[in-house]
Structure formats: C-alpha cells, structure tokens
Amino acid sequence: MKSKLTLMMASMAFAGFAYAGSGAQQQVDTIASQLGIKVTMLGNSQPAKECSALGADWASCYKLNVTFDAASDITGSDWAIYFSSIRRILRVDNDQFRITHLTGDLYRLEPTDKFKGFTKGKPVQLGLIGEYWQVSMYDTMPRWYVTSGDAKPKVIASTDTEELSKFMTPLTVADAKRSAGDNNVVMTAATRYDAYKATPLLPAQDIAARIIPAPAAQKLTGKTADLSKGIKLDTRGLDKASVDALQSRAREIGVTTGSYPVTVRIAPKSLKGDAANAEGYSLVITPKGAQIVGYDAAGAFYGVQSLLSLVPTQGAKAVPTMEVADAPRFGYRGFMIDTARNFRSKATVLAAIDQMAAYKLNKLHYHLSDDEGWRLQIPGLPELTDVGGKRVHDLTETRGLLPQLGQGPDSNNAGSGFLTRDDFIEILKYAHARNIEVIPEIDMPGHARAAVVSMEARYKRLMAEGKPEAASEYRLVDPKETSNITGVQFYDRLSTLNPCQPSALKFTDKVIGEVARMYQDAGIKLESWHFGGDEAKNIFFGAGYADKNAPAKDKDGKGWIDMSKQDHPWAKSPACQALVKSGKVADVEHLPGYFAHEVSTLLPKYGISNFQAWQDGLKHAPNAKDFAAKNVRVNFWDTLYWGGADSVVEWTNKGYGVVISNPDYVYLDFPSEVDPMEGGYYWGARVNSIKKIFSFAPANLPQNAETSLDRDGNAFEAKASKPMPPVVGLSAQEWAEVVRTDTQFEYMVFPRLIAVAERAWHQAGWERPYTVGERYKSGETKLVNTKALNADWETFANAVGQRELAKLDKAGVGYRLSMVGAKVVDGKLAAVTELPGVKIQYSLDAGKTWQAYDATKAPAVADVNAVQVRSVSFDGKRFGRASGLIAK
Template sequence: MKTFKLSLMASVVALATGCTTSPSMTDQQIADTLAENLGVNYQLVTNHGANEGLQCRELAAEWASCDLINMTLTNNGPAVSSKDWKIYFHSIRMILDVQNDQFKVTHITGDLHTLEPTDKFEGFDAGESVVIPYIGEYWTLFENDYMPRAYVVAGTSEPKTLESMDFEDPSAYLDPISGNNWKRTPTDNNILATAQSRFEKNRDVNLIAKEELAGTIVPTPLSTKLTGGSVSLANGVSIDNKALLPSMLDAATKRMEMLGIDTDGTYPVTLILDPARFSKANQVSGAYELDVTNGKTTIVGYDAEGAFYGLQSLMSLASTGSEKQIPTLKVTDAPRFDYRGVMVDVGRNFHSKDAILRTLDQMAAYKMNKFHFHLTDDEGWRLQIPGLPELTEVGGKRCHDLSETSCLLPQLGSGPNSDNFGSGFYTKQDYLDILAYAKARGIEVIPEIDMPAHSRAAVVAMEARHKRLSEAGDLAGANQYRLMDPNDTSNVTTVQFYDKRSFINPCMDSSLNFVNKVITEVAAMHQQAGMPLSTWHFGGDEAKNIKLGAGFQDINAADKVDWKGDLDLSQQDKPFAKSPMCQKAIASGVVSDYAHLPSYFAEKVSKVVAAKGIPSFQAWQDGLKYSKDASSFATDNVRVNFWDTLYWGGGASAYDWAAKGYDMIISNPDYVYMDMPYEVDPEERGYYWATRATDTRKMFAFAPENLPQNAETSVDRDGNGFTSKGTAKGKDFYGLSAQLWSETVRTDDQFEYMVFPRVLAAAERAWHKADWERDYQPGVEYSQSTQMVDKTALQQEWARFANILGQRELAKLDAAGIQYRVPVPGATVKNGVLAMNISMPGLALEYSTDSGETWKRYQAENQPKVKGKVQVRAVSADGKRYSRVIAL
C-alpha cells in the first residue's frame, strides 16, 4: 500500500488585507457578511482512501472505506476575525477527521453537520482562501452527493444561507469529479458514460420506419392482429359509454383532448362490459378486447378497469401531431400482474399535489394500478391528521430550530428556511382530491406510514405535542400518543445517521394508540373519497443500528482485519435495548430478543388493521423477517415489497419469502428503483448503493418472475458478473413496483426527470411477459457465461420499444407537461467526420463547434465534417428542451 501525500493547492493564502469587520458588529451582521461573501468549493482528492494510505480503519469507517475532500472557503468580502460562528452544512457521508486545526466538524443529526472555528482560528482576511481537508466515510461518486444550501449562524443571529451554495446545480460549488474518482474502488469495472461509450451502446438500436411501428401498443397486449386497414381520428370520436362511471370517462376523455382528439366528433367508439365473453385465463380485472374497424371501435371490458384500459390502448395507437391515422386491428389483452405499482417518497422531500396528479395520469395511460404513497419518513410527515396538528406543523416543516419544537432540523440540502420542498404537506382536502383523481383512473392509493424505524418526524412531532400539553397541565393527553420511552438511553445510529429518536417504541401502549388514531383518520378519508382503504402499508424497513453491522470490528479484537472499521462495539446498542419498557417486555417473554421487536410490532399493527376491516397488510420484507410466515399476521392478505439486491442473494431469497405465503411485490433496487442514476456519469442524479446505473433499457430487460435470469443479462454494482439461482418454489409473485426515493430529488422537475421515461419500461414489464423471459425453475443457475436467454429477441424487442418512445410516447409526455429526462446522445469523430446516435431513435440530435454559441441539426444521412472541440445534445420531442451537453 503506497503512502498518500496531501497535495493542497495553497493551504492558507492571504491575497489582500482589505478592510475588516468591526469588533462592534452584531452577530447578525457577522452572519450576513459571511453568508454574502464566503465562497465554498469542494474538490474530491481521492475516493480510494484506504488504497492511498488514509487511516480509514482506525477512523472507524465502515468496511474501512473512506475518501478525502478539500473544502475551500474563500472570503470575498471584508476580513472576519470573529470566532463565534458556525456553518451548518449537509453531508450524506459521516465526516471522520478534519486536517486543519483551525476548524472542527461536529455531526448534529442525519446529514446535518457544523463547521466552526477552533481556538487556533486566525480569521478570514479579505480575499483569503482556506483549504480544509476532511476525510469522509465511504466515497462520493456523483456530484449530487454534495448537497446545497449550507448556512451560517453567528452567536444568536438568525441563520443565513451561503449565497455561494444556494443552487440546485452542484457545479456552482464543486470541481468536476475527475481522474478515476468516478470508480468506487480502483478495480471498479463499470463503463464510464462518455460520448464514445454511449455511441457504442446505442449502435444496435436503429431508426425503425413509422409504418413498421403501426399497431404497437404500450404496454404490449397479449395478442394484436392487424386487419389491414386504417381509420382516421381527425374528425374526433363519439363515445357510447355503457361501461365506465362518469369520473372514469371524464379522465379518459381529458387524455384524448390532451392528445388532440376531439371527443365531440364523429367516429363511433362503444364501451361495454361482458365478463362472460372472456376465457377463464383472462377473467381478471383489467382484461379487455379492442376491435378497431373502419366503421367503429368496440371495446369490451371484463370490468370497468378493463374497458378503461381498452380506451387507453386506443389512445396508445394515436400520435400527438396532425397525423391521426391508426390501423384497424383486433386486440385481446389481460395484465400479467394484479399489482402494477409506482411508489413515490414524499417524506425525504415533498412533491406537489400537481406533480402527483400528473404521475397518476401517466400511470393510468400505461395501465399501472397501485400508487404506493410513502407519506412519512425521518425527514418529514406529509399528511394532515385531524387531532394531531404537530404531525404536519412540526413534522412537515424544516427550519433552524435546535430544540425541534417548531420544526425538524434541515436535511438533504433544504437549508434553514421552509420555502422549499424540504417542507410541505397535503391537507385533508389535498388527500381527498388525490384519492378521487386516482379512483377515476382505476388506481388504488396505498398509504405508507413508515414504522417503527424511519419515524423521526412522527417521534419529534409527538414530543412537541407532549411538551405543549404537559405545560398546559394535561399529562394524560401528553402521554396518549407519545412514541419514545423518555428513559431509553440506547446508543443507536440509523442508516441515515439519526439516533434513537428515529424509532417508534414498540413496547409502549401509546405507540399503538398513535397507530390506531392515524389508521382511523386515514381510513375515514378514504371512505369519504369513495375509495375504501383496502391496503395499509406498515413500512418496517431498516430497524437497526448500522454500527452493529458486519462492516465493523471491535477496537479491542485480537484478530482484526484490514477491511473493517475499528469501533468500540461495547458502546453500541440494538434499538430499544436500553428502554426500560422494552427490557420489561423481553424479561416477561413477550418477545425473545430486541431484534425481534420490529416484527412483533408489525404483527400487533396488523391486528389493528384487521379490526378496521382493511383486508391487506403490506410492508418492506425486512420488517417482517422475524415473523414465522404470513400466518403470523391478522389480515386476509400479507404483502411484501421485496427489495433485496439480486447480486447479494436476492435471486434466491425472493422465493424463500414466497414459500412463506407472502404476496410478493418485486421491488428490487438494482432494477426498479428510480432514485438510482440513469448511467455511470458523475453528473447524473441519484443514490447508487444498489447499482451504478439503471436506464430505461435495463429496466425493460428486467425479468421479474425469474430473478436469477437477470444474472445473464446484467452486472452488479461494480460492473462485474454474478451468479444467481433460487432453490425454493413458492406461490407466483403478486406484482411489480417501481420506486422513487427522494433524498436527492428536491423539486418536481427533478422528480419527473428521475421517473420518466423509465417508468414506462416498468409498466411494460408489469403488464406483459416477454417471450425471452424464461420460466423460473429451482436450482437453475444463471451467470454471464450461461446462454439460456434469447438475447437476440430481447435486443429486437428493446429496439422496437425504444423507437416507440422516441417517435411517439415521449411526445405524449411533452403534451402532458412531464419534464422527462432527454437521453444524452452518443457521438464519435473519425477522420474528421461526426457520427451521432441516441438510445431512443426519433429524437432530434444537434451539435455545436463554437462552444454552444450556435447549434446545428445532425442528419445521419449527411454526416458533417468537424474540427476541434465538438459539443452534442439531444432535443425533446416537442423541441423545447435538451439533454445535458456533452463535449467530445
């Protein structure tokens, strides 16, 4: 191992003396001066600290993995001599060591840290730059790891956001990640996304003639038979509705009008219900038949949802332009899975009601029927609950209140103010509106109130309630819904670096009172909206102390290894281990061990759910891992979102869960988490603990029923092949869900960028089983060296799907106002000739040879000659937006 030598650009450089802040300046004036004038810049020195000689193991880095970052502060204003100030900044990695003795860093909670002067601080001269090298845990591979909106507090001042960091684009305060720092380890085998590598990847996807795509419906039906004719919708349609409720017909006609189809026209479309018409195999909710002829279209639904989907398929054939010609055909169709879901996390960052409604529109268009609404997490409670105002008044707001009695402390780049998506909630009326909107589109809303972990917003809010009522003398009321044992001294660190206040205590009667209250109120809202609550999502994930994980070893161990962090494990506790109430429960034999408490709590909550007539209980699978099987729960159905990564054993464990009787909803993070980056490029958005990239093509190629098969068609997080096989045979999987977690997603535009267009590929896989998907067989092992998957058929189907997106479906997203990700094109220059391509043919491509001053349209049939630096970009279907610009 070579020794790492720090290379500092200039540790402390005095550029000018200038004027100085007056000793008589108030705290607020000092804070204002620093906020207005202090520039911040991050430079990643190395992501491979252990390989470069940093003491990662001794600094207690998990898996002995750490990085080195230079934070440079530049004073662009008058000199500052005060030592009474703190900069609050966000770091999603724990900071382990600071290598400048004029400063210290303190972890506050979650990703919030403070940087403040030590006694050795010499002040900031005017124009001075100070470099503060610090060592962080793990690595920072994508630019969005560096969160915005650090803020400063001086003495008793109001907090002020640093102007140099008040940007959504991290390039404003970050040097580009360079060299091989895009690699997690030096042996990382991923392929960096460059113009050239994209060009190579896109080579097998060529433009398909529009005529060859006629009759293609997304998602793909069971059977489509073209009958050789065509019909024009240019004069609009006249709908004879004998199947849909008025609200559902209204939802469908609004989409028609958005696509430019007049619904007061002349072409007749008849909707009827006739369940007896369907074969036994197709007697499922959502099944339909579609018959398009020159004279009329007839849609027969097995149920109302089927008739609605038949109408969506008719619209799928249409384009958004003036061309309104569609082919005549006969379609027989039924869904692959009962559960075709999208999960949206609004706890980490809030997303507007309008963004949710737009998402529901697209779910309906592509026949997805379950909206999993992740309404709460450590960072936010987003649903108004009558009778518990603190949940949203405190738990739904972030601001700089160290007591956290008026709000939660800032997280995830939200800064000190409440005027951004770090704060926000849905009123009762908002939620009723969302329920009604979903019902009109055949979508079930599944609310998730995450517990017992990821519950900090609820715990802090109920502590604020306890304080308010206690001070008013109402001790009984104060304790009625309290969620933490005040005598619990457990030393716990959660996955997102919160302490014991992240957990609802499962041993307190008041915790169950709280659950009962919340479920009662949410169920009442569903009843009022005419959508009875049929599924309650408990959450249940990650109820653990990460410091007790396998990446650490005891500091006093005799047989230490180099690849684990040294930690005094005697000071670490399991959640609730030092709660007197839980100690009593363990001693009485209610539950055998502290690790079993989350599953025990899930079983208790399921009884509350069943008592309210709610038939289905749902959770992330690890929340139920200590329960015997599905029979341990009180509801008729017990469903789990399965989120093990395949290369860490998920290809086997999914079938073990199915064998225990659970309804399995495949939700794998390495394939259908939409918070993962689209590609291996530091400028992309997303977390990447499960995979470095999931683009639309990868999601399209996912085999959700035969999970081991994916080992033949994809790689692990480090770009390496892996093997996978299952041994158990359980009941068939119940569904597929695509997830959008929001840690890095602070705005509605960012939300839609991450979800669209790849969610259309998830819709395809949830509705349609492709011929290249092999049936699961216990004991059959797949890897990069096996040749069992028809990869030619897979490639051909992807090429067709990609063309449908590029030539038709993305234009529909434009018309709906969806800010989808425009794919970055591939490009290469050979012998002075520019060649370009794109993953979704049909989108326009442009290039510039004058640093973006002017752009020219690329024509494949007339490849241009270029000299010097060339920039390329792709254009959205409506011509109004562009991909990221890439230089060759």
C-alpha cells in the same frame, strides 16, 4: 462585560473594516454573501488501515477538500456553518475548525481558538475524510448556511444552487470509479455512441401498431382508422369520473371529441382467452369504429388507453386496424412516491397519476412519513404537520425538524410541506377515477423520527398546559430509555418509535382511523395499509464494522468501533426490557416484527384486507399467517448480486404476496447511466437505465444474472435453487433523499416508468419460466434468447422515442432527455440517441451556436475539441445536457 462579538466588531471598525450594520446578524449576512465555498474530490480508496482506524464501513473512505475563498476579510469567530453530508464525516484535517455531527446528514462547522479568519485573496483549505466513496457530483449537498447567536440563519450564496458544478469541482471520468474492482463503463460521448448505435431508427410504420405496454395477443387486420376528426366515446359501466379521465387523456395527446365512434362495454361472460381475466379487455379497431369490451371497469378503461396509445402525436391521427385480447401479468403494478424525504406537490403527484393510468399501473404506494418528514394532516394531532411537516433551523425542534438533505434553514422549499386532509381526499378520488389504488405508508417502528419529534413537541405543549394524561396519550418514546444507536441514515434513537409503549399502538390506531375516514369521505374503501417496518437497527452492528478492542484478525478490512458503547434499538428501554422478560417477545431484535403483528390486529375493525411492509420488517415472523390480516404482502428489496434470487424463494414459500421492488433494477432514484454528472443514489446499482429496466425479468429473478451486471459492472451468478410460488407484482420506487425538487422528480422518473409499466403488464417471450436448477451468469450461460430481447427492445425504444416522449411533452412532464452518443467517423460527426427518434443538435463552436443534426447530412469536423452535442425535446422547449466529444 462586552460580548466577544462586540469586541470583534470594534476591533474590525478600528482596523478600517466595518459591517453594513452591527451585531450577530451582520456577521451572518457578511459570511453568507462574501464567503465562497468550493468542494473538490481528492480521491476514493484512501489507505485501508487509515479508514479502519477512523471507523469506516469495510475500511472504505475518501477525501474531499473544501476551499473557503472570501470576497472580503472576515475575522470574526462567533459563527457556525451548517451543512448536509450523506456520508459520515470521519476526520477534519485543519485545526482551525471542528465539525460536530448533529443528526441525520446535518453537520456543524465551527472555528476553534486557532482560527485565523478568512482573508481576501488567501483561500483557506479544509480537508475532510468521509466514509465510503464519492463518484457523483450529487453526493455533495447544496445550501450550506450560517448562524450566529440569535441571528436569522442565511444560506451561503455560493452554495445556493441545484447546479452543483457551481460550487463543486466537476468530477472526471477517473473519479467515477469507487475502487480498483469497479469495472463500470463510464459514459462519455464515445461510449454512448457504441452502446446506442445497436438500436436502429425504425420506420414509423414499423412501430405504428406497438401498444405500450404490449398486449398479450394482437392481430393486425391490414387497414387504418382515421381519428383526426376526433373520437366519440359511448361508454356504459364506467363512472363519469373515469370517462372524464379518458377524455382528458385524449385531449392531452391531441385527440378531440369528434365523429370516430368508440363503443365501450363491460361484459365479462363474452370474453375469451387472454381477455377473460381481471382487468382484461378486448379491442377491435376498424376503419368505421372501435369496440372495447372490458372484463370489468378497469379492463374497459385500459382498452381505451390502448387505443390512445396508438395515436401518433404528429401528422395524421391514423392508427392500424387490429384485434387485441389483453390482460395484465400482475395484479399489482406499482409506483412508490417518497414525499417524506422531500415533499412532492399535489400537482406533481396528480400528473404522475395521469401517466400511471396511461401505462396501466394500478398501485400508488404513497410514502407519507419518514425520519425527515410527516406529510399528511391528521385531525387531532396538529404537531405531526406543524412540526413534522416542516424543516427549519430550530435546535429545540419545537417549531420544526432540523434541516436535512441540502434544503437550507428555511421552510419555503420542498424540505417542508404536507397534504391537507382535503388534498389527500382529492388525490384519492383522482387516482380512483383512473383505476389506481392509493396505498398509504406510515413507516414504523424505524424511520419514524418525524412522528417521534412531533409527538415530543405535543407532549411538551400539553405538559406546559398542565395536562399530563393528555400529553402522554400518544407519546412515542420511553422517557427512561438510554439506548445508543445510529440508524442507517445516521439518526439516533429518536428515529425509532418505542414499540413497547402502549401509547405507540394507540397513536398508530389514531392515524389509521383518521386515514380510513379520509378514504370513507372520498367514497373509497381503504383496502391496504403499508406498515413500512424497514431498517430498525443500529448500523454499527453491520458486517463491515468490528469491535476496536477485538483481536487484529477479527478487525481486518473493517471499520473499528467501540462496540461497548453501541446498543440495539430499545436495548436500554425499561419498557422493552419488561416486555422481553414477560415472554411476549424473544428479544429486542424481534420487536419490529412484534409491533408489526400488533399493528396488523388493528386492521380488521377498519375493514382493511391487505397488510404490507418492506420485507426486512417482517423477517422474524414464521410466516404470513402470523399477522391478523387477510393478505400480507412484502416489498422485496434484496439486490440480486447479494443473493436476492435465493432469499425471494423464502418469502414466497412463507405465504407472503411478494411485490418485486429490487433496488438494482427498479429504484428510479438511481442514475440512468454511469456518469459523475448524473444525479441519484447508487448504493444498489450504478445504473438503472431504461433498457436495463425493460430487460428485467421479475418473475424469474435468476435470469437477470445473464443479462445484467452487479454494482461494480462485474458478472454475478444466480440459480433457481428451490421451487417458488409466483410473485404478485412489480413496483418501481422513487426515493427522494437527493431528489429535492419536483423538476428533479420528473427527470428521474420519466421515461423509465414506462419501461416499468411494460414489464409489470406484459410478460415477454424472451422471459424464461422459473425452472428449478437453472443457473445464469453473464458471459457464461446462453439461456436467454437475446436476439428476441433485442428485437423487442428496438420496437419499444423506437415507440417511446418517436411517439411517447412527445406525449409527455404535451402533458407538461419534464422527463429526462438522455445524453447523445457521438464520434467522428471518416471526418464527419456521427450521432445517435438512446431512444431513436429523439432530435439531436450539434455545435462546432463549443456551444455558441446550435444546429439540427441530420445523419444524411453529417457535418465535417475540423476541431473535435469544439464539438458539442445535445438532445432536444419534441416541443423544442427543453434540451438534454450537452456533451463534448473529448472525455475529461
């Protein structure tokens, strides 16, 4: 019998149309090259009743239209198109197609028997209803791909781009509001101008003494020191690798080895005041030389970095003379790199470590595993990287994980990749030389799909080899489990390893042991282990969903789900049912905490002192003493406007070392401004601008309610309700779901990470002490000294804009060049930047020609519609996104 495809091909040839060849591959090649796809946003805030019936969280859904426009006739129906959507697809409004959710964000689009083909000149419309809303171009994922039978999958060319406007209709200012209660100010050239003009351009001499991050104590002595002939480092107590790192930094910013003497010593007993603390130092700069005394090796290292911080990148290498006594406010000053969702190259990580060291951050929280990828080679478990470190179109998932996050069906991009053992050791040594501790995170028991699927591939291989005992040794599932769950990123139960299987703890022990040996071979002690622990739950048990069979009053404003078909993780695992019955754990909801405790018992034999997790992973433990580790830290990630100022008190009072990691202030995968053309997630905040981060008060969370707004741009209230022990640190996070490339990573992280470093190291005078009973709310309370805050911001912003960005250029870091604020004032173009000192260009002919902007010679504007503005990097090699003056 002839196949459906063969008959289709024959009929097409008879009709005068033929593929370049024959068979399924030609079908795939033709669709990939000939099918145009355009995605258009049709509106948020769809009717709540309709959204409820579709099962949308809090009855919130939006509508999209997908237009298929073929360049030539395509009549075959033996194909499937795969695409990623970070929102659940709830309904398809064209009976020619059906959509199936596979796992995570991966969906399959197939023709039904009503499919009429794609005809040239006759676009086909496909309406989709998605959960929640879309206010950013970057909610749409690229690289849709097509398959047919056993043919090689191909990316559809019209979607193969990171410039999403090429296949998505640009969102307007009106599209950038998710609901009627969304009062965020959408940024346009005009609104940027109004926001940025309040930060004046300061003379260079006014910022010459501004060390970043600011020191605890600083006294200017009124002269200058000339470093233009280079510096001569005389160091004692610093190892060669650290000295090499400092010399490398000096060369990078244009300071050669030369004659200006810089003496570096470690002498803790000689230090007084602010410098007499861990990582502290004193710095004395005179015209004849600089003297640095460190409390320890880290302090000595940071003293040199402070000297280099002062060096201008242009003109004479002259710095003010001064006396500095300094030490950090927090011992934990962190930055998390997510290399699991999308892989970050070793070179990019090393470059980030350089910048961390320059700004005195000391903890690299390395997120090495998640549902979408396992990124570290583990000897003896090759499948972890052979399968879990690769994403490829393989429905059996024995050659790799299924594609996710818009990277397409191939493994030649950042969806795939891993660190070899040698790579990781190199990173450890590199970070150690720069006084940075690398904290590995292997996320479990949730967010563990890459590990689970990899170990299932291992199980199948060894069973086929007739080795059942070896096959089961590290298996992470209960083969008899039937629990039906949907995780927060829409994976099924394979996204959670089974904590009731003895093999799960054995697997964890194997991984910890191998990682500990990597540290040992690097000559470094593994001090901290990050367990992850977050979000091991079924999302449909959240407050925004209701049982479709419940009374109407209980379903109002919620998404209707058949709760009889939903389970908590491991609820139908015989192994876990037996564990609960034994009394070792109260119920299945306590299993993440139980497993966290079990993992913590492994740490002492490896000499690991610090056990760390996301706070929700330990929520059922009575206190920090419940774990077998000397210190237990939690990354605190509740948003403030949802009660974070209250819940953080509970964690500190339970004895945990709290690392402030709030999404609404220090998640660097969130946008830098409210703009539908700006990339990033925004579930916790529509904007985390550099000024917002700089203005963050991490030691007094309620204070931030006076100086910032909630996700919708509205005021919220926070109160210091109870006494609270101090937090131990601050950490910024860069999650990578929508950060697909290394270039995008640097765009999202820099220069905002500099503001994180400022707040992690230096407690500003405008930061109020945590005082029980104090209440804060934007627009109502007036407790914060905003005059001092704004003055501090002006100096910082100018120092970054006039000096630090140029250093990033010299380091080859592709930081974000912010959009320009501009208006026509008295007939002339007025333009400003977020960080004063950044160069501006303008065009009067809609971007055909560009000229340097000079505020003292502002051009007259004849046609406002033809005006565009953009920022320029100091080295002139890159440009910010251009903007017209008329908002659309």
